[in-house]
Amino acid sequence: MTLTDRLIREIDARRDDLIALTQDLLRIPTLNPPGENYREICDYLDRRFQGAGFETELVRAFGTPGDSDKYPRWNLIARREGSRSGECMHFNSHVDVVDIGQGWTRDPFGGELVDGKIYGRGSCDMKGGLAASIVAAEAFLAVCPEFSGAVEISATADEESGGYGGVAYLAEKGYFDPERVQHVIIPEPFNKNRICLGHRGVWWAEVETFGEIAHGSMPFLGDCAIRHMGAVLEEMEKSLFPVLAQKQTEMPVIPEGARQSTLNINSIHGGQVEGDASFTGLPSPCVPDTCRMIIDRRFLLEEDIEDVQAEIRQIFETVKSRRNSFQYEIRELHRVLPTMTEMDAPVVRTVARAIEETFGQKAEYVVSPGTYDQKHVDRIGKLKNCIAYGPGILDLAHKPDEYVGVEDMLDCAKVMGRSLIELLAKP
Ligand SMILES: [Zn+2]
Numbered sequence: 396m397t398l399t400d401r402l403i404r405e406i407d408a409r410r411d412d413l414i415a416l417t418q419d420l421l422r423i424p425t426l427n428p429p430g431e432n433y434r435e436i437c438d439y440l441d442r443r444f445q446g447a448g449f450e451t452e453l454v455r456a457f458g459t460p461g462d463s464d465k466y467p468r469w470n471l472i473a474r475r476e477g478s479r480s481g482e483c484m485h486f487n488s489h490v491d492v493v494d495i496g497q498g499w500t501r502d503p504f505g506g507e508l509v510d511g512k513i514y515g516r517g518s519c520d521m522k523g524g525l526a527a528s529i530v531a532a533e534a535f536l537a538v539c540p541e542f543s544g545a546v547e548i549s550a551t552a553d554e555e556s557g558g559y560g561g562v563a564y565l566a567e568k569g570y571f572d573p574e575r576v577q578h579v580i581i582p583e584p585f586n587k588n589r590i591c592l593g594h595r596g597v598w599w600a601e602v603e604t605f606g607e608i609a610h611g612s613m614p615f616l617g618d619c620a621i622r623h624m625g626a627v628l629e630e631m632e633k634s635l636f637p638v639l640a641q642k643q644t645e646m647p648v649i650p651e652g653a654r655q656s657t658l659n660i661n662s663i664h665g666g667q668v669e670g671d672a673s674f675t676g677l678p679s680p681c682v683p684d685t686c687r688m689i690i691d692r693r694f695l696l697e698e699d700i701e702d703v704q705a706e707i708r709q710i711f712e713t714v715k716s717r718r719n720s721f722q723y724e725i726r727e728l729h730r731v732l733p734t735m736t737e738m739d740a741p742v743v744r745t746v747a748r749a750i751e752e753t754f755g756q757k758a759e760y761v762v763s764p765g766t767y768d769q770k771h772v773d774r775i776g777k778l779k780n781c782i783a784y785g786p787g788i789l790d791l792a793h794k795p796d797e798y799v800g801v802e803d804m805l806d807c808a809k810v811m812g813r814s815l816i817e818l819l820a821k822p
Pocket residue numbers: 489520521554583767
C-alpha cells in the first residue's frame with residue numbers, strides 16, 4: 396500500500412472525529428463583533444494540538460482594534476517539527492464568525508448533523524475548513540511520522556473585521572516570515588475543486604458635502620448638503636458606473652459579475668441625526684449642512700489605487716464646476732491592494748495536482764471578489780506562496796442555515812493531506 400493510500404484510509408477512518416471536532420468548534424460562539432470566546436476556542440484547540448504532539452503558542456494581539464480585557468484578541472499557533480530540515484506548510488483559519496441574523500431554522504450554535512451536513516454559524520466560513528486541515532495534518536503525521544520540515548496550523552481572530560487582531564498581528568510579529576513558513580493554505584470555502592489565488596483590491600472612503608443650516612421653511616436662505624450629494628450620485632450614475640462596468644479583469648474572479656470594477660454605496664447620512672426608537676417627537680425644520688456617504692470601491696490588479704482615487708475626485712470636481720458653493724471632502728477609511736498568487740507558485744502546483752489525483756479532474760482557479768487574510772500574508776508577511784483552498788460553498792457564508800458537507804470536508808482533507816505528502820514526505 397502506498398503512503399497516499401494509507402493517508403486516504405486514515406482520513407476516512409477519522410470521519411466521526413472530523414464531525415465531532417467541527418461540532419465542538421461550532422458550539423463555541425465566536426461572534427465578531429464583539430469578538431467573543433476567542434480564548435475558549437484557542438484553549439480547546441490547544442488541548443487538541445498538544446495531544447497530537449504540536450508545540451503551541453497563544454498570542455494575544457494587544458492593542459489592536461477591538462482588543463480589551465473583556466474581548467481579548469487571542470490567536471493560537473501550533474507547530475510540529477519534522478525529523479529533518481525542510482519546508483513549512485502552514486494552514487491558517489480564522490475562528491471568528493459573523494452575526495447570525497434572521498431566518499434560521501437550525502440552532503446556529505448547535506452543530507446539528509442532518510443528511511451529511513453540519514449546520515451552524517461559521518460551519519462553512521470557516522470552522523469546517525479548520526477542522527478539515529486539522530484532521531488532514533493529524534492523518535499525515537500518523538502515516539508519515541518521519542517527515543522533513545514542519546506542519547503549522549494557526550487559528551486566528553478578527554478576519555471578519557479586517558484581520559488586524561489576527562493574521563495582520565502575527566505577520567507583523569514575523570510568524571509569516573518566508574524564512575519560517577514557505578507554503579500557506581487558508582481553508583476558506585471556495586469549493587473542493589477550486590484554488591483561490593487571491594482577491595480584488597478595496598478602497599473605502601467617506602465623502603462629505605457641505606451646505607449651510609437655515610430654517611426649513613426658507614431653504615433658499617441656507618444651502619442643502621443633501622442636494623449637493625444628490626448631484627454627486629447623479630454624476631456617478633451617468634459617468635462612473637458605466638465606466639466601472641467597462642473595466643474588465645484578467646483575474647478569474649467569481650462570481651462573474653465581480654470580474655470588473657465595482658462600487659457600492661455603503662451608507663448615506665444627511666441632516667439631523669435620527670433619534671433612537673424610543674424618541675416619539677418630531678424633527679425640527681432645518682436645512683442640512685452636511686451629508687456623508689461611505690463608498691466601497693473594489694478594484695482590479697490592472698488598476699492603480701491612485702487612479703481609483705483620482706476617478707472619484709474627478710466626479711466631485713465635475714459637480715463642483717456646475718454648482719455654486721459646492722464644497723466637499725474625501726477621506727480614505729481603508730485600503731487593501733489586490734493580490735494574486737502566480738499559477739506556477741509551488742503551493743498552487745501542489746494543490747492542483749492533489750485535486751486532480753483526488754477527483755480525477757483539473758482544478759479550477761478563482762479569485763475572490765472580497766478580501767480575506769491573504770492580504771496580510773502577502774503585504775506584511777511578504778510571503779507570495781499563499782492560496783485559499785477549503786470545503787464549503789462560498790454563497791452560504793454569512794447566510795441563515797449555513798452548513799458544511801461532511802463529504803466535502805473529507806475530500807478537502809484528502810487534498811490537503813496529499814499536498815503535505817508531496818511537500819514534506821521527501822527523504
Ligand atoms: Zn471566512
